[in-house]
Structures are given as C-alpha cells and as structure tokens.
Amino acid sequence: MVKVLKGKAVAEKLNKQTQQVVEDLKSIQCLPALAIVRIGEDSSSIAYESAAIKAMHQVGIEVSSLTFAADSVYEDILSVIDRLNEDKNIHGILVMQPLPEGISRNDIAERINPEKDIDGLTPTNLGKLVENNLSGLWPSTPRAVMELLDYYDIELKGADVCVIGSSPVVGKPLSMLLLNAEATVSNCHVHTKDLKMYTRQADIVISATGAIHLVTPDHIKDGAIVIDVGYGEMDGKIYGDVQYDKVEPKAAAITPVPGGVGTITTAVLAEQVVQAAWTLVTEQKNQ
Amino acid sequence: MVKVLKGKAVAEKLNKQTQQVVEDLKSIQCLPALAIVRIGEDSSSIAYESAAIKAMHQVGIEVSSLTFAADSVYEDILSVIDRLNEDKNIHGILVMQPLPEGISRNDIAERINPEKDIDGLTPTNLGKLVENNLSGLWPSTPRAVMELLDYYDIELKGADVCVIGSSPVVGKPLSMLLLNAEATVSNCHVHTKDLKMYTRQADIVISATGAIHLVTPDHIKDGAIVIDVGYGEMDGKIYGDVQYDKVEPKAAAITPVPGGVGTITTAVLAEQVVQAAWTLVTEQKNQ
Known part of the structure; x- marks a missing residue:
C-alpha cells in the first residue's frame, strides 16, 4: 500500500471522468453550469470560492457567481435561490459556507432544489444517504x-x-x-x-x-x-x-x-455538477 | 433504577400528552385524522394496522383505511398518495410495511408529503434527523x-x-x-x-x-x-x-x-399525527 495517501491523484482521476461526461453533455447540447452563491465576505469562503471556480473551469463547467452583502434582506437571497432552481441552464447550486450570523443554514438548505444541490446540503439528499439511495447527491x-x-x-x-x-x-x-x-x-x-x-x-x-x-x-x-x-x-x-x-x-x-x-473536494463538486446535469437533462427529455 | 423497562408506562404518558393536544386541536375546529395505506395482505401488516387503528381511536384520532391488492397498478397507488397529500382533512399518512415485492419503498417514501409523513419514511425527514432539525418527523x-x-x-x-x-x-x-x-x-x-x-x-x-x-x-x-x-x-x-x-x-x-x-411505537405514531396536524393547521392559518 502507498504510505502517504495524497489527494492529488484521486482528484485527477475524478476530473478525468468528469471531463468525459462534460464532453458527452456538450454532444447533446448541454453546457454544464454551476451557480455559486456567497453571502458576506468571509475570507476562507472567498478563497474556497476562487478554488472552486478554477476547478470547474478546468473540467469545462461554466460558473456564475452571485454575491450578497452579509446584511442582505433574507427574502432576496431566498428568491435568487428560487430563480436558480427554475433556471434550466443552471445544473448545480453551491452556497458558500460559513454563512453570516443570522442566516439559517437549514432555511437555505431546504430552499435548494435537491436535484441541483451539488454539496448534499438539503435534508432530502442527507436522507437519501441514510437510505443508501444512489439517486442522491452527497456532501x-x-x-x-x-x-x-x-x-x-x-x-x-x-x-x-x-x-x-x-x-x-x-x-x-x-x-x-x-x-x-x-x-x-x-x-x-x-x-x-x-x-x-x-x-x-x-x-x-x-x-x-x-x-x-x-x-x-x-x-x-x-x-x-x-x-x-x-x-x-x-x-x-x-x-x-x-x-x-x-x-x-x-x-x-x-x-x-x-x-x-x-x-479532492472541488473535484467531487465538479463530478456532482455533471451528475446533476445528466439527471436534469434526462428528465427534460422524458417530459 | 427500575430493572424491567416496560413500554406500557411510556406509551401511557405519551398518549396522555397526545389526548391533550387532540383536545386543543378540536377546540380550533381541527379533527386530527390519519390515512392508513396498505398494499397486499401480509398478515403482520394487517395485525399492525388493527393495533394502530385501535391506538389512534383511543386518543381521539380519526382513521381512514385504504387497501390495495398486491398486484395493483403502481400509478393508482401513487395517485392515491397524491390525493391524500392534498386533502386538508388528512394530517398523517401511514404506509404499512412490509410492501409486496415489486413495490419500491423509496418510490413510495419520496411521494409522501414530508409534513404528513408520520412514520419518518421520507428522505426529507431522515435528512432532518441527521441535521437534528426538530421540525422533522422521526421513524x-x-x-x-x-x-x-x-x-x-x-x-x-x-x-x-x-x-x-x-x-x-x-x-x-x-x-x-x-x-x-x-x-x-x-x-x-x-x-x-x-x-x-x-x-x-x-x-x-x-x-x-x-x-x-x-x-x-x-x-x-x-x-x-x-x-x-x-x-x-x-x-x-x-x-x-x-x-x-x-x-x-x-x-x-x-x-x-x-x-x-x-x-410504544403506536403511541409515537399517534403523537406524530397530532404534531403534523398542529403544523399543518398553523400553516393554513398563516396563509
């Protein structure tokens, strides 16, 4: 066994698989896209956002960033999430954490469409994990x-x-x-x-x-x-x-x-964006 | 400490609390009601259904039973669950288990409105349990x-x-x-x-x-x-x-x-029917 379990090789293998799925999606006219929602200016949150954007671009996933001030009106944030839930050109929604004080993680989590919840934040995806129901997206x-x-x-x-x-x-x-x-x-x-x-x-x-x-x-x-x-x-x-x-x-x-x-985490997020895109595209075709 | 931990006293305490909530609900013109859905003629399922009905009546909860043949058309079962989800006079839905072969537990579970899911079967309620989000209903x-x-x-x-x-x-x-x-x-x-x-x-x-x-x-x-x-x-x-x-x-x-x-399980189910009724009635009033 390898003694030092480095993450890089794991991420590379995942990214290679993801890139292949991105190609497959593009061949059926689907351009996989992630929306990142950040509330407030937490420095670790900003750093992680940059890393996530870079990782997505690397495998061919589009990213749009939506940033709110920490003292934003709650309903405004939730209505943007609603809009992203409906947007057929967005396949994944990632809400950066930590959230500013006063913003409830559970309220945000419950609002995201579980099929676009590429960080497995929603109760539905956590529950599917308990059930070992592989249609879910994991944290x-x-x-x-x-x-x-x-x-x-x-x-x-x-x-x-x-x-x-x-x-x-x-x-x-x-x-x-x-x-x-x-x-x-x-x-x-x-x-x-x-x-x-x-x-x-x-x-x-x-x-x-x-x-x-x-x-x-x-x-x-x-x-x-x-x-x-x-x-x-x-x-x-x-x-x-x-x-x-x-x-x-x-x-x-x-x-x-x-x-x-x-x-490995950003590679997992990217893989879950294409997994979500695949599910959403298949559903649209079946409708 | 008591050496033999009997369930009866626990159930009695829970039932007493539930009866009080039933009275409170009745005073605001809400008659708490459970719908039991049974598919097939599994004998343990039938026995448990009888016990559940008796337990509900004991605390003043109405029960309606809907029974399907084991070879029923899948869509018929799901459409009845949809109807129960919409019915404002039904506060809890209990699908008896085990289900006949060929009926997917996950499909049924995902169809139930989590707010009426008084046996905590839905992914949403299982996920709330992981989150320790007390708005959920537990198995x-x-x-x-x-x-x-x-x-x-x-x-x-x-x-x-x-x-x-x-x-x-x-x-x-x-x-x-x-x-x-x-x-x-x-x-x-x-x-x-x-x-x-x-x-x-x-x-x-x-x-x-x-x-x-x-x-x-x-x-x-x-x-x-x-x-x-x-x-x-x-x-x-x-x-x-x-x-x-x-x-x-x-x-x-x-x-x-x-x-x-x-x-204790039927007492828990009864408690969760009134908990669900309370939540649903409060939501209707706030609309």
Whole structure:
C-alpha cells in the first residue's frame, strides 16, 4: 500500500471522468453550469470560492457567481435561490459556507432544489444517504473521503472504523457512507468519555474536528490507516487534526494536510455538477 | 433504577400528552385524522394496522383505511398518495410495511408529503434527523427507543452506546438520534468482525436485528442497560434479539419482548399525527 495517501491523484482521476461526461453533455447540447452563491465576505469562503471556480473551469463547467452583502434582506437571497432552481441552464447550486450570523443554514438548505444541490446540503439528499439511495447527491467532504479510500483500495467491508467528529456536514454523513460500505462505525466526539478506547481498536481512524494535533501516536494501533479531515491554522501554518510527524511512523498509511482529503473536494463538486446535469437533462427529455 | 423497562408506562404518558393536544386541536375546529395505506395482505401488516387503528381511536384520532391488492397498478397507488397529500382533512399518512415485492419503498417514501409523513419514511425527514432539525418527523421505532430511554431517565450524554443493526428504518436513524443526544455510538451489523468487543464496552446495548437470541450474557458488561428492539417468532412464541432469562441477571435494566419498545411505537405514531396536524393547521392559518 502507498504510505502517504495524497489527494492529488484521486482528484485527477475524478476530473478525468468528469471531463468525459462534460464532453458527452456538450454532444447533446448541454453546457454544464454551476451557480455559486456567497453571502458576506468571509475570507476562507472567498478563497474556497476562487478554488472552486478554477476547478470547474478546468473540467469545462461554466460558473456564475452571485454575491450578497452579509446584511442582505433574507427574502432576496431566498428568491435568487428560487430563480436558480427554475433556471434550466443552471445544473448545480453551491452556497458558500460559513454563512453570516443570522442566516439559517437549514432555511437555505431546504430552499435548494435537491436535484441541483451539488454539496448534499438539503435534508432530502442527507436522507437519501441514510437510505443508501444512489439517486442522491452527497456532501462533498464525506464523499471525498470515500473517493480517497476507494482509490487506494482500502477495504471497508467489516473494517473497524472510528470517525471523530459528529457534525451534520462531515461526521454524521461520513458515518452513514461508511455503514453503507458495510464498515463497523464508531462515531466519537467532544462528549466521548474515552476516545483512545475507540481509536486504538480501529483499523481506520478518520478525524474531522478541526482540533489541531488531537490525534497522537497514543491514539492509534500499529498499522492503522489514518485519514485527516481536519484543517486549522496556527502561527500562519496549516495543520490537520493529526500529529503527522509522530503518527506517520506508526500508521500503515496516512493522509497529509494540506494535500490530502481537502484536495479532492472541488473535484467531487465538479463530478456532482455533471451528475446533476445528466439527471436534469434526462428528465427534460422524458417530459 | 427500575430493572424491567416496560413500554406500557411510556406509551401511557405519551398518549396522555397526545389526548391533550387532540383536545386543543378540536377546540380550533381541527379533527386530527390519519390515512392508513396498505398494499397486499401480509398478515403482520394487517395485525399492525388493527393495533394502530385501535391506538389512534383511543386518543381521539380519526382513521381512514385504504387497501390495495398486491398486484395493483403502481400509478393508482401513487395517485392515491397524491390525493391524500392534498386533502386538508388528512394530517398523517401511514404506509404499512412490509410492501409486496415489486413495490419500491423509496418510490413510495419520496411521494409522501414530508409534513404528513408520520412514520419518518421520507428522505426529507431522515435528512432532518441527521441535521437534528426538530421540525422533522422521526421513524417510529427509533423514536420509541428514545422515548423509553427518556422516560426511565437513562443518561445519554457521553454514554457508550452500541447499536446492533444498521437498517435505514431502525439502526441508522437510531444511531443519529443517539448522536444528537450526545452519546458515543458504535453501529454494528452482520459484517462486524468482533461484535462482543463493541457490546462489552457499551453502557447501553440496543439490538435491532430480528436474530433471535443473538445477544447472550457474554456480550454485555455487568450493569449494562439492554434495549431489545428485536421481534421474531419461533414455535409460536415471540422472542427478541436478547436471551432475556440469561442476560437479565447481569443487566442493570432491560426491556422485555413483548412488552418493551414495541408497545410504544403506536403511541409515537399517534403523537406524530397530532404534531403534523398542529403544523399543518398553523400553516393554513398563516396563509
């Protein structure tokens, strides 16, 4: 097995597949297009938006950006989402996060047409994930983890997996995807009494908390696979949840930060834009 | 703590609350009503339907039953669901399970108006459960477990809970509800390599597999709480997943089968009918 599980190769493979689907869509006169909605001027949100636009263009997806001031009238934002839902030339809608204070994630999520919800934010898509109903679109980060595990042939069926973090954006949907892949899943979080008990018995430890250096060598068994979904900044440097230098010698394989899971998320978003476009075009033809 | 966690007292408490809401609804000229849709003549389905009707009448909820032959035209069933979705005098729709072969659970689930989906079958409600969005309606059996744990003051925050079974109807949504209650949750199933490793470290073991006598004394630690969601028949007798006689002496508390979780599900369904009615009536008033 490759020791350092880099995200770049995974993203490249996904992008190659996506480019092929873009060609197929263009051959039936469909130009796949994403609308990005950003509310407010959060700097990480802006940076991620730029990266997403670049990634989309790279595979041939059109992007239109709609930006709102943080103090915009709520109804204006929702009515723009309604318009994007109706627009036949838009196949994916991506609402940048974090949202400004006072804007409810759930209200926004419930407004997006689930068929255009390429970041798996809507309750409908989260529910399809619980059902293992493959017509759904998944949240990008959990799906990026699954793509990485698949790319590096990491067996999940029957594997003991510990997921640290239980947010509705990463931890919980990731646990569902792993269960769908027939892994045994323990979901730990800030209220877990004895985190090490769970992580030490796991074949695969996946940490998604944003707590820098949470996972030490003492947390993992020899030969474990360690997937780091954390992303934090300290003294101008980027860190994951895992003490990489100390954990790496003990692990059979490990993802770096940066350069690991985070590298794959925009490729997942692009793939889900073309997946959505394909579904929408097929539906229009059948009508 | 009570040693034998009977469901009856939990159901009675829930029913009392529901009856009060029925009175409140009647005082604003709303008569809460449930439509039960049954397809085919599965005997357990018929028995459960009778029990549900009785439970609804007991708390003052009207019931209309719609029955289809197992070989009915699919579109006919879906169009009846559409009609019930539109009917302002119907507040809950309950589709009996199991469905006959060839009828897709997902197709039916996606057709029901989530606001009338009193058994939490729709992707939208399952997704709200992942989000811990309390405007959703939950699947009745997982919620029955939560009501039982709440009634008997069983602390969940930080508790080590092992759920056996990962179906989209019980195991997975139950794991989500337990995570929402801040428990640490391990979800095991038929592909789990070492079930005992997980069950023996758990403060609470919840089994929902239908495999009679799966859980032995050897599976649990002294003083564990054991919740049995199994229901199977052998030689004309009803059994749960747990070897009750042998596990009971070792457990701090345990649910009987029958007389445990199963006793609470119809009370949960009734509560969710009045919850749905309340939401629908409020929306109509605001329009």
